[in-house]
Amino acid sequence: MTAVPSIDPRTGTAAEIVTTETTAAQVDQICRAALAAADPLNALGRDGRAALLNTLAEALEAHREPIVALADRETALGAVRLNGELTRTTYQLRLFADVLRDGGYLEATVDHAGVTPMGPRPDLRRMLVPLGPVAVFGASNFPLAFSVPGGDTASALAAGCPVVAKAHGSHPATSQLCFDVLEAAARQAGAPTGALGIVHGVRPGADLVAHPVIRAAAFTGSTAGARALMGVIDQRPDPIPFFGELSSLNPVVVTPAAAADRAADIGTGLAESFTLGAGQFCTKPGLAFVPDGEAGDELVTAIRDTIAATAPMVMLNAGIGSAYEKGTARLGVTTSPGTPLLLTTTAAGLPPEATEECFGPVMVVARYVGEADLFAALDTLPASLTATVHRGSDETRLPGDLTRRLLSRAGRIVYDGYPTGVAVAWAQHHGGPWPATNTQHTSVGATAIRRFLRPVAWQNAPAELLPVELRDDCRDLPRRVDGVAHPAVSAPGAP
Amino acid sequence: MTAVPSIDPRTGTAAEIVTTETTAAQVDQICRAALAAADPLNALGRDGRAALLNTLAEALEAHREPIVALADRETALGAVRLNGELTRTTYQLRLFADVLRDGGYLEATVDHAGVTPMGPRPDLRRMLVPLGPVAVFGASNFPLAFSVPGGDTASALAAGCPVVAKAHGSHPATSQLCFDVLEAAARQAGAPTGALGIVHGVRPGADLVAHPVIRAAAFTGSTAGARALMGVIDQRPDPIPFFGELSSLNPVVVTPAAAADRAADIGTGLAESFTLGAGQFCTKPGLAFVPDGEAGDELVTAIRDTIAATAPMVMLNAGIGSAYEKGTARLGVTTSPGTPLLLTTTAAGLPPEATEECFGPVMVVARYVGEADLFAALDTLPASLTATVHRGSDETRLPGDLTRRLLSRAGRIVYDGYPTGVAVAWAQHHGGPWPATNTQHTSVGATAIRRFLRPVAWQNAPAELLPVELRDDCRDLPRRVDGVAHPAVSAPGAP
Numbered sequence: 001m002t003a004v005p006s007i008d009p010r011t012g013t014a015a016e017i018v019t020t021e022t023t024a025a026q027v028d029q030i031c032r033a034a035l036a037a038a039d040p041l042n043a044l045g046r047d048g049r050a051a052l053l054n055t056l057a058e059a060l061e062a063h064r065e066p067i068v069a070l071a072d073r074e075t076a077l078g079a080v081r082l083n084g085e086l087t088r089t090t091y092q093l094r095l096f097a098d099v100l101r102d103g104g105y106l107e108a109t110v111d112h113a114g115v116t117p118m119g120p121r122p123d124l125r126r127m128l129v130p131l132g133p134v135a136v137f138g139a140s141n142f143p144l145a146f147s148v149p150g151g152d153t154a155s156a157l158a159a160g161c162p163v164v165a166k167a168h169g170s171h172p173a174t175s176q177l178c179f180d181v182l183e184a185a186a187r188q189a190g191a192p193t194g195a196l197g198i199v200h201g202v203r204p205g206a207d208l209v210a211h212p213v214i215r216a217a218a219f220t221g222s223t224a225g226a227r228a229l230m231g232v233i234d235q236r237p238d239p240i241p242f243f244g245e246l247s248s249l250n251p252v253v254v255t256p257a258a259a260a261d262r263a264a265d266i267g268t269g270l271a272e273s274f275t276l277g278a279g280q281f282c283t284k285p286g287l288a289f290v291p292d293g294e295a296g297d298e299l300v301t302a303i304r305d306t307i308a309a310t311a312p313m314v315m316l317n318a319g320i321g322s323a324y325e326k327g328t329a330r331l332g333v334t335t336s337p338g339t340p341l342l343l344t345t346t347a348a349g350l351p352p353e354a355t356e357e358c359f360g361p362v363m364v365v366a367r368y369v370g371e372a373d374l375f376a377a378l379d380t381l382p383a384s385l386t387a388t389v390h391r392g393s394d395e396t397r398l399p400g401d402l403t404r405r406l407l408s409r410a411g412r413i414v415y416d417g418y419p420t421g422v423a424v425a426w427a428q429h430h431g432g433p434w435p436a437t438n439t440q441h442t443s444v445g446a447t448a449i450r451r452f453l454r455p456v457a458w459q460n461a462p463a464e465l466l467p468v469e470l471r472d473d474c475r476d477l478p479r480r481v482d483g484v485a486h487p488a489v490s491a492p493g494a495p
Numbered sequence: 496m497t498a499v500p501s502i503d504p505r506t507g508t509a510a511e512i513v514t515t516e517t518t519a520a521q522v523d524q525i526c527r528a529a530l531a532a533a534d535p536l537n538a539l540g541r542d543g544r545a546a547l548l549n550t551l552a553e554a555l556e557a558h559r560e561p562i563v564a565l566a567d568r569e570t571a572l573g574a575v576r577l578n579g580e581l582t583r584t585t586y587q588l589r590l591f592a593d594v595l596r597d598g599g600y601l602e603a604t605v606d607h608a609g610v611t612p613m614g615p616r617p618d619l620r621r622m623l624v625p626l627g628p629v630a631v632f633g634a635s636n637f638p639l640a641f642s643v644p645g646g647d648t649a650s651a652l653a654a655g656c657p658v659v660a661k662a663h664g665s666h667p668a669t670s671q672l673c674f675d676v677l678e679a680a681a682r683q684a685g686a687p688t689g690a691l692g693i694v695h696g697v698r699p700g701a702d703l704v705a706h707p708v709i710r711a712a713a714f715t716g717s718t719a720g721a722r723a724l725m726g727v728i729d730q731r732p733d734p735i736p737f738f739g740e741l742s743s744l745n746p747v748v749v750t751p752a753a754a755a756d757r758a759a760d761i762g763t764g765l766a767e768s769f770t771l772g773a774g775q776f777c778t779k780p781g782l783a784f785v786p787d788g789e790a791g792d793e794l795v796t797a798i799r800d801t802i803a804a805t806a807p808m809v810m811l812n813a814g815i816g817s818a819y820e821k822g823t824a825r826l827g828v829t830t831s832p833g834t835p836l837l838l839t840t841t842a843a844g845l846p847p848e849a850t851e852e853c854f855g856p857v858m859v860v861a862r863y864v865g866e867a868d869l870f871a872a873l874d875t876l877p878a879s880l881t882a883t884v885h886r887g888s889d890e891t892r893l894p895g896d897l898t899r900r901l902l903s904r905a906g907r908i909v910y911d912g913y914p915t916g917v918a919v920a921w922a923q924h925h926g927g928p929w930p931a932t933n934t935q936h937t938s939v940g941a942t943a944i945r946r947f948l949r950p951v952a953w954q955n956a957p958a959e960l961l962p963v964e965l966r967d968d969c970r971d972l973p974r975r976v977d978g979v980a981h982p983a984v985s986a987p988g989a990p
Contacts, residue, residue: 122912412954455926
């Protein structure tokens, strides 16, 4: 039995032994319980699951203090940040309750029988149904927002999918505490046994994605870790969707007009963004293109001044600290884990290492001479979760060209701001071309639920056998009927 | 240079040499042209691409006679079926023109800046954008509907993605003729050079999915072929989405009440369905559960009588004929390619071979004694594109239980009908859990376009830099604004 220790990153020592690694037999048992929970969870219906999510939010709030304290001990992220993270998660749970009540996420579509140029067409009705039990892999850097609690668990439960969470080894005690809180609350809200499960350990994580009942996996972590899990999935007789949230460079372009307008502000903002949370964000700006010349110089000075006033930070764990040392060494600098670092180069001489994510408080500034120089460098970048454009006031020509160029390499385009801080909203998108989230999906925002759903069509079904949302008399959700989009019609007397 | 022959399946001889296999250099050139076409194709806008699709439909109509004649010579599917297939394709092109004009497929979502429990939220706007150039692999069994012309090409072009088609070796002349017709028409409609490309040969197909500019692949064919392409994709530095339309068993359940009601009708219908097109449909019913007893006997007799009156058919090519011989041999019978075949067994003694697709005009009937017997057998089945339930008039209890059981294993549930015949409609779904279409998407129906799109969010973008569909004054498409679904508002004076 391998022990699972809880390491304090401030001291590097084990504060406690949380549990032992989940055995293969236990993984199997947890997965079977998840399968048994799938139908009852779905049967709770949209209102029942909305109530469940609100209960989970209340339970997390009720245990805010011990959860934040434990998470701080395991991650050194600090109480302010961790309180914000927990608020994010409770907000997200409540947003998915709204998504459920709205019902539009089901993509309910009704085509009555008719005659077409292809001949008679049967009655066809389509909507999305839950995939079944899913695996959620916790992230090192978001113990409360992308781990046992967080957007993946919230959106999967909202979809009607039982969740088996793989606790991150960097915060197993926090994961277990959150699980215990959520599991008790879920039972109280009427969720079936098995709707939530947890496993600890790397091999159990692989067992989980290999298990026949698991229908999808959501993963936030390294590309190497993702490739390993994808290899396991490829060996399944029935490969399943894999939603990876992996590395991201998040390039920033400052136009000459923007630099002329507000060099110092942008420099300070960039420095704050790339050092936030010790640079341990998937949306950390890793590379900024700054124009040559005086305004650009001023911007770089503002970055330097800000980080000079920033103390070295404790990183999440020893492995991440060591990767930071190696990553910055590849960029040609010797530093210690958690020490903020600015590196400068030119767009024309951009080294390939500067186009790879280096997790931690480091950013590369590439100075460019003209637009040709800038665009040639942009064409060498990998896809990212975000791309950012700082433009002069009312400047549109160059920002327009940049938008067109960056669109194929990013999931979100930020104007005159910073990529860290990913608002939870209906219109949010947190994904992008590889390496992000199966290219076509998001892990943040209302549409994150789409990852855990699949369409089904019913042909010539009697009304009694249809889901209520597809019956003729159902009007309380947005639907497409005979090709026309209709908004929800409130029931008489409803608010 | 490897020659690409056109084989007449009725004689087994080469009728002509169509071309030579595409070289690696040519694949590269075609892919680069596709990339160059991506922005101009997208810039045509929804109306421009709708006009393009209608022009393509007209061009196919204008060349209907030679296309159908050539396709018949290469596939032996017959003029009636092939004319229907071409009609399906032109109908589908026009449906996607409607989808474009409607605009709902963009999932346009606007969240104005506001204040949330998480603090201030920026202005966020999300919609779907084209993936970029995509590869479409033609199917042997649908030379006109799932090949160079067909739903994949129509939906990808609608999405704004240039298409490089991989011609199927079973009908290369038809593929090339259709390509020539479509390419000329596309140019005439203002599409950029490179919006359509074609490659011939197996290795060029692998080169295609390995090419850096290709952003997704749609494939209709064997599981083995799909696994090979997935292996190539996994080797890419940036794996891309793969939409496979692979084998499918398509189980049918006849309830005792249905058999009592209309045994002969169902038997005849099943026989017609599994022998249609020599059983070479991905929706061919491969396994039917029929109750024990007199009514079930009558049903089986009706199947036998119908196939006894059905002449052996020419299969699509020698490889498929030989696979049919091997597949039926695995089921314990010696037969010749294209000879209709009914095999009977019991649900309790269902051999594993009977739960695998055997492409061609063969169906297994499994007789069941009671519901326990039936449900135990259903639990052993793989997922399929479809599952069918024949029920007694007004019968709901058993059909309801069957629906719940079949839902996790099928993409479409058909009542009192037959799975062959996949209507093109807004509410259609042609997919399912593995091995179908990335589990979460469809290759038929309006939502097939979703395969070739990915979301992008714009944060605090000036109106001039937003796509028109995301600007505040755009009302001509369904959108979600500040969390509320709104239908399209017609412009004043519009119909």
